[in-house]
Amino acid sequence: xxxxxxxxxxxxxxxxxxxxxxxxxxxxxxxxxxxxxxxxxxxxxxxxxxxxxxxxxxxxxxxxxxxxxxxxxxxxxxxxxxxxxxxxxxxxxxxxxxxxxxxxxxxxxxxxxxxxxxxxxxxxxxxxxxxxxxxxxxxxxxxxxxxxxxxxxxxxxxxxxxxxxxxxxxxxxxxxxxxxxxxxxxxxxxxxxxxxxxxxxxxxxxxxxxxxxxxxxxxxxxxxxxxxxxxxxxxxxxxxxxxxxxxxxxxxxxxxxxxxxxxxxxxxxxxxxxxxxxxxxxxxxxxxxxxxxxxxxxxxxxxxxxxxxxxxxxxxxxxxxxxxxxxxxxxxxxxxxxxxxxxxxxxxxxxxxxxxxxxxxxxxxxxxxxxxxxxxxxxxxxxxxxxxxxxxxxxxxxxxxxxxxxxxxxxxxxxxxxxxxxxxxxxxxxxxxxxxxxxxxxxxxxxxxxxxxxxxxxxxxxxxxxxxxxxxxxxxxxxxxxxxxxxxxxxxxxxxxxxxxxxxxxxxxxxxxxxxxxxxxxxxxxxxxx
Amino acid sequence: xxxxxxxxxxxxxxxxxxxxxxxxxxxxxxxxxxxxxxxxxxxxxxxxxxxxxxxxxxxxxxxxxxxxxxxxxxxxxxxxxxxxxxxxxxxxxxxxxxxxxxxxxxxxxxxxxxxxxxxxxxxxxxxxxxxxxxxxxxxxxxxxxxxxxxxxxxxxxxxxxxxxxxxxxxxxxxxxxxxxxxxxxxxxxxxxxxxxxxxxxxxxxxxxxxxxxxxxxxxxxxxxxxxxxxxxxxxxxxxxxxxxxxxxxxxxxxxxxxxxxxxxxxxxxxxxxxxxxxxxxxxxxxxxxxxxxxxxxxxxxxxxxxxxxxxxxxxxxxxxxxxxxxxxxxxxxxxxxxxxxxxxxxxxxxxxxxxxxxxxxxxxxxxxxxxxxxxxxxxxxxx
Numbered sequence: 061x062x063x064x065x066x067x068x069x070x071x072x073x074x075x076x077x078x079x080x081x082x083x084x085x086x087x088x089x090x091x092x093x094x095x096x097x098x099x100x101x102x103x104x105x106x107x108x109x110x111x112x113x114x115x116x117x118x119x120x121x122x123x124x125x126x127x128x129x130x131x132x133x134x135x136x137x138x139x140x141x142x143x144x145x146x147x148x149x150x151x152x153x154x155x156x157x158x159x160x161x162x163x164x165x166x167x168x169x170x171x172x173x174x175x176x177x178x179x180x181x182x183x184x185x186x187x188x189x190x191x192x193x194x195x196x197x198x199x200x201x202x203x204x205x206x207x208x209x210x211x212x213x214x215x216x217x218x219x220x221x222x223x224x225x226x227x228x229x230x231x232x233x234x235x236x237x238x239x240x241x242x243x244x245x246x247x248x249x250x251x252x253x254x255x256x257x258x259x260x261x262x263x264x265x266x267x268x269x270x271x272x273x274x275x276x277x278x279x280x281x282x283x284x285x286x287x288x289x290x291x292x293x294x295x296x297x298x299x300x301x302x303x304x305x306x307x308x309x310x311x312x313x314x315x316x317x318x319x320x321x322x323x324x325x326x327x328x329x330x331x332x333x334x335x336x337x338x339x340x341x342x343x344x345x346x347x348x349x350x351x352x353x354x355x356x357x358x359x360x361x362x363x364x365x366x367x368x369x370x371x372x373x374x375x376x377x378x379x380x381x382x383x384x385x386x387x388x389x390x391x392x393x394x395x396x397x398x399x400x401x402x403x404x405x406x407x408x409x410x411x412x413x414x415x416x417x418x419x420x421x422x423x424x425x426x427x428x429x430x431x432x433x434x435x436x437x438x439x440x441x442x443x444x445x446x447x448x449x450x451x452x453x454x455x456x457x458x459x460x461x462x463x464x465x466x467x468x469x470x471x472x473x474x475x476x477x478x479x480x481x482x483x484x485x486x487x488x489x490x491x492x493x494x495x496x497x498x499x500x501x502x503x504x505x506x507x508x509x510x511x512x513x514x515x516x517x518x519x520x521x522x523x524x525x526x527x528x529x530x531x532x533x534x535x536x537x538x539x540x541x542x543x544x545x546x547x548x549x550x551x552x553x554x555x556x557x558x559x560x561x562x563x564x565x566x567x568x569x570x571x572x573x574x575x576x577x578x579x580x581x582x583x584x585x586x587x588x589x590x
Numbered sequence: 591x592x593x594x595x596x597x598x599x600x601x602x603x604x605x606x607x608x609x610x611x612x613x614x615x616x617x618x619x620x621x622x623x624x625x626x627x628x629x630x631x632x633x634x635x636x637x638x639x640x641x642x643x644x645x646x647x648x649x650x651x652x653x654x655x656x657x658x659x660x661x662x663x664x665x666x667x668x669x670x671x672x673x674x675x676x677x678x679x680x681x682x683x684x685x686x687x688x689x690x691x692x693x694x695x696x697x698x699x700x701x702x703x704x705x706x707x708x709x710x711x712x713x714x715x716x717x718x719x720x721x722x723x724x725x726x727x728x729x730x731x732x733x734x735x736x737x738x739x740x741x742x743x744x745x746x747x748x749x750x751x752x753x754x755x756x757x758x759x760x761x762x763x764x765x766x767x768x769x770x771x772x773x774x775x776x777x778x779x780x781x782x783x784x785x786x787x788x789x790x791x792x793x794x795x796x797x798x799x800x801x802x803x804x805x806x807x808x809x810x811x812x813x814x815x816x817x818x819x820x821x822x823x824x825x826x827x828x829x830x831x832x833x834x835x836x837x838x839x840x841x842x843x844x845x846x847x848x849x850x851x852x853x854x855x856x857x858x859x860x861x862x863x864x865x866x867x868x869x870x871x872x873x874x875x876x877x878x879x880x881x882x883x884x885x886x887x888x889x890x891x892x893x894x895x896x897x898x899x900x901x902x903x904x905x906x907x908x909x910x911x912x913x914x915x916x917x918x919x920x921x922x923x924x925x926x927x928x929x930x931x932x933x934x935x936x937x938x939x940x941x942x943x944x945x946x947x948x949x950x951x952x953x954x955x956x957x958x959x960x961x962x963x964x965x966x967x968x969x970x971x972x973x
Contacts, residue, residue: 380952389765394947400947525774566778570771570775
């Protein structure tokens with residue numbers, strides 16, 4: 061150990077002496093907290109922490125809160141109403157002209173570490189667990205003693221494991237090679253990038269003199285890198301799945317309107333935007349009228365978004381798209397015009413700035429599968445939601461009368477009309493369904509990306525790519541294309557960067573269409589000629 | 591194109607000299623209109639700009655010249671778009687890419703002409719100094735020569751269009767598929783040019799130009815030269831396009847637009863017809879871009895945004911596709927409206943543009959030219 065022996069022993073000696081008198085922090089060290097030099101203050105904090113006397117936590121907390129005052133050679137805690145003596149803890153009036161003890165950022169970091177270390181002795185298990193979690197990074201050698209003490213006392217297996225890791229980090233620079241070796245071996249089981257960089261210096265002869273420790277460090281790093289590589293690959297696949305599920309939500313509505321009905325709708329992205337703004341509006345209503353249930357605004361937003369987008373879809377179909385059936389290029393231009401109007405309308409109604417849509421509390425956080433593989437709840441829920449919407453669409457298209465009519469009308473409009481299918485109304489309803497599903501996608505997007513008037517524009521190219529790759533007239537094609545594009549682009553992103561990955565995907569799609577102009581799942585027979 | 595009486599009727603049979611055929615491309619009224627246009631652009635506007643004092647109502651301001659020059663570039667793009675869309679039946683949503691490529695190619699020359707007058711006073715363009723680059727990337731070689739830059743402005747769009755078009759038309763991608771893929775193409779290019787490492791100035795693109803061929807770029811004379819050059823190019827393009835669409839090539843092209851399978855069965859290969867008109871269209875856009883950049887003084891990746899390219903389509907649709915004067919009229923009407931709206935009612939411009947898209951496709955499939963023809967026809971019927 062680099063530190064001289066005396067300060068290390070001092071707390072123990074002080075502890076012995078103070079135990080008999082009063083269980084309180086050492087007055088000399090407390091005074092040192094108000095020293096002029098930051099290094100002295102830090103030394104005092106560290107020594108007080110190592111001693112871990114009962115009053116220390118309160119004292120350091122006061123210092124962190126800027127409520128520690130100095131007057132002459134006495135220190136006071138002043139909580140805004142009452143004053144206390146900093147050493148004994150008994151009530152005392154704050155003298156006139158007392159100065160607050162200045163705390164800079166470096167000291168604050170030191171204090172938060174110290175406070176966490178002190179909580180290691182808390183009676184409450186959860187408090188101890190949180191404190192150990194807080195100490196998993198940035199553990200310096202000065203905490204070795206207090207961690208050792210806590211480790212010896214700890215009964216809970218989970219906390220003890222975390223304490224072992226923290227203790228190993230603290231003793232990585234120990235003067236005894238055997239202690240260092242033990243520390244390295246403990247850390248080999250903690251595969252995080254931080255630990256890896258912590259162990260890296262120990263593999264060099266200049267930093268580590270002992271051969272055994274060096275060899276152990278090399279082994280440990282290999283071990284860590286293997287687990288890290290696993291975690292990275294899985295994380296890549298997961299974020300690909302997550303992107304794929306978003307693409308799927310964006311493209312599912314399009315798979316109906318373009319894929320099945322053959323309407324090219326450039327305003328599809330704006331229907332997503334309407335869904336997202338519906339989520340925002342419902343959230344605002346909940347905040348205004350039912351603030352207690354604000355966490356549950358999201359389930360309420362789902363039907364609202366569906367019907368809002370479907371309503372806009374009906375209006376679009378009845379006023380514009382209806383008159384352009386069979387003229388796809390004209391439909392493209394007219395719906396582009398619709399999208400411009402919708403964007404500007406959103407700007408006028410909600411402002412040009414992005415609006416804030418909060419994640420409900422039950423969607424924040426995540427499951428930690430590996431140290432470098434954390435699955436955020438919002439992503440997991442969106443994947444589930446995408447599957448749910450997919451199921452919904454499948455049932456609607458394949459198991460209901462409406463779905464049957466839609467398929468009948470798209471396959472042979474004249475014949476469907478002859479047998480009594482109201483083709484015009486079916487067109488409207490199918491388009492409204494596609495629009496409503498885009499609205500559902502918008503609710504999901506509001507949880508992970510910015511909600512603003514332009515948000516739809518970013519998805520239009522991507523969603524058309526999904527439909528083009530997947531093939532027209534197919535739901536299965538859209539699903540595989542969305543997942544494939546999602547995973548493929550995330551893996552490429554990790555390798556080549558986001559922009560290059562996007563360009564490579566587009567080039568790949570152009571090449572792919574050379575080979576399979578009708579998409580993955582090509583229709584056979586007379587429809588293939590369209 | 592409805593058959594109009596030519597100013598120079600061709601002999602019924604036999605080989606006709608090219609000059610005559612070019613003259614036959616336009617009828618007498620069209621030649622007169624073109625002559626009036628050139629007289630206005632090359633004589634009247636320069637005289638009014640240089641000799642009439644600024645206080646006079648007849649003075650043509652520098653702002654007006656830049657605006658009209660800019661719109662003439664757009665008109666050139668619109669004519670190029672009309673060749674591929676109106677006559678070829680192929681709607682490209684990526685023409686902004688070729689326009690921007692031409693602009694960037696010529697912009698490289700303009701950047702080199704800044705010389706050491708940049709804010710860092712270095713030989714390299716400012717953005718390269720900022721990126722801490724020590725020498726020019728290979729694709730900047732020769733960019734200090736005017737001729738090379740002008741050649742690049744033609745060749746780069748041509749090569750990109752050829753490669754892309756060859757693969758797209760060979761696998762018979764058409765209709766909306768083709769439109770969407772061209773949109774993806776320009777979108778990808780925009781992302782590429784937004785990157786600083788691509789070597790074209792990233793977000794900011796090229797700006798702060800100082801001179802062309804050693805002459806100050808903001809001087810009134812240079813402004814007029816560029817203005818006149820744009821007008822001449824536009825006029826020449828119109829004559830060329832009129833000749834092209836009346837030639838055998840143009841007729842086959844129109845036939846492909848109307849019934850591709852039938853043309854194929856007769857024995858033509860649509861690939862080369864489509865590819866040729868596609869590359870010609872791209873080169874015209876490149877020329878327009880090269881003329882646009884020195885007049886406007888800036889080129890950046892937003893020129894490649896999908897929204898810009900789709901706006902080109904609406905110029906053509908508003909004017910009337912399948913006619914050559916239509917795109918010019920459309921480009922002027924829409925862009926003058928844009929200049930007016932963005933100054934007077936900026937928040938209503940997108941509403942107006944959106945409505946324009948809808949109204950033109952629903953009610954004016956032949957555009958303003960079609961509307962005019964309809965009014966004339968009705969008057970003729972009434973009389």
